[in-house]
Amino acid sequence: MKRKYRLISFDLDDTLLRNDKTIPKETIDWIRQYREDGGIVVLASGRDITEITDYMHQLGMDRGRKGYIISSSGAYLWDLEEDQVVEFPSFSSHEARVITEALLRQNEVVQPMIVCKKMDYIITLKPTIIDKLRFSYYRIRGNTRTLITPSEVEKIIDHIEKVRVERSNGTDYDKCISEVPEAHYRVIEGHRVDFFHNGVDKSAGVRVAIQKEGISPDEVLIFGDDENDITCFENFVNSVAMGNAVQQIKELARFQTCSNEHNGVLRFLIENNV
Numbered sequence: 001m002k003r004k005y006r007l008i009s010f011d012l013d014d015t016l017l018r019n020d021k022t023i024p025k026e027t028i029d030w031i032r033q034y035r036e037d038g039g040i041v042v043l044a045s046g047r048d049i050t051e052i053t054d055y056m057h058q059l060g061m062d063r064g065r066k067g068y069i070i071s072s073s074g075a076y077l078w079d080l081e082e083d084q085v086v087e088f089p090s091f092s093s094h095e096a097r098v099i100t101e102a103l104l105r106q107n108e109v110v111q112p113m114i115v116c117k118k119m120d121y122i123i124t125l126k127p128t129i130i131d132k133l134r135f136s137y138y139r140i141r142g143n144t145r146t147l148i149t150p151s152e153v154e155k156i157i158d159h160i161e162k163v164r165v166e167r168s169n170g171t172d173y174d175k176c177i178s179e180v181p182e183a184h185y186r187v188i189e190g191h192r193v194d195f196f197h198n199g200v201d202k203s204a205g206v207r208v209a210i211q212k213e214g215i216s217p218d219e220v221l222i223f224g225d226d227e228n229d230i231t232c233f234e235n236f237v238n239s240v241a242m243g244n245a246v247q248q249i250k251e252l253a254r255f256q257t258c259s260n261e262h263n264g265v266l267r268f269l270i271e272n273n274v
Helices: 012-016 027-035 053-058 093-106 129-140 152-154 202-213 229-237 247-252 264-271
Strands: 007-011 039-044 070-072 078-079 084-087 113-117 120-123 145-148 160-166 185-189 190-195 220-224 238-239
Touching: 007 202, 012 220, 012 229, 027 039, 039 202, 070 202, 078 113, 078 202, 093 152, 093 160, 113 202, 113 247, 120 160, 185 229, 202 220, 220 229, 229 238, 229 247, 238 247
Parallel strands: 007 039, 007 220, 039 070, 120 145, 220 238
Antiparallel strands: 070 078, 078 084, 113 120, 113 160, 160 190, 185 190
16 A cells, blocks of 8 residues: 655654553554555654653564654664664763853753763752752662762763753843854753754654655655654654644644644544545
């Protein structure tokens, strides 16, 4: 059976997933059949790869079978068939320090997080005894987060995916990257700000995938709802905004469907004979 689109990219949270973080069985069945018909599926998420694997398995997307995973909003692209991971540009430890210090100068009570491949670092100006005890307890329990001061940031040698902070009123985020020309940021889910190195976004991962597969951009269908989907909606004409999407996504989208809670993904796929 020939499908209208050769590759479909699905955002996870608030798009493919319902509010209870499950994929409806009917949607799973449709995606599995699409893959059996030769279609290529990309799961593109802001989540860490460890938070995506269960959904991969539900959709039959295992190693050795065709498919792609974009994790951490575009920091990594995993080619499942070849079992190879492409790492996109990362911040240097100096760049991460500049951003976190700029955040703390504007608001001393925020605790930016530097997200790395192996460990997350919470940055604070004055760690208290309680803070230190809490994070020591986390490490004992196997949590991969540790507490450090800004002066310790440049000791980080891991692959730095992004800098994350809870959104706060009055903070000038443009000012935070004024000395890091290779950086940009996105407001995520209305309450979080993620800073990325330029070249790190979901659309970069999709572009690599279609180049590998010899697929043209007009053969790609994109589903999304939030700010970290913007570059995909800007770069691929066949984009579908969820009913619960942020306004900018709706304005960029070619198509719209109902909300994730009302299984908008499957409804669009069936109604448009994808």
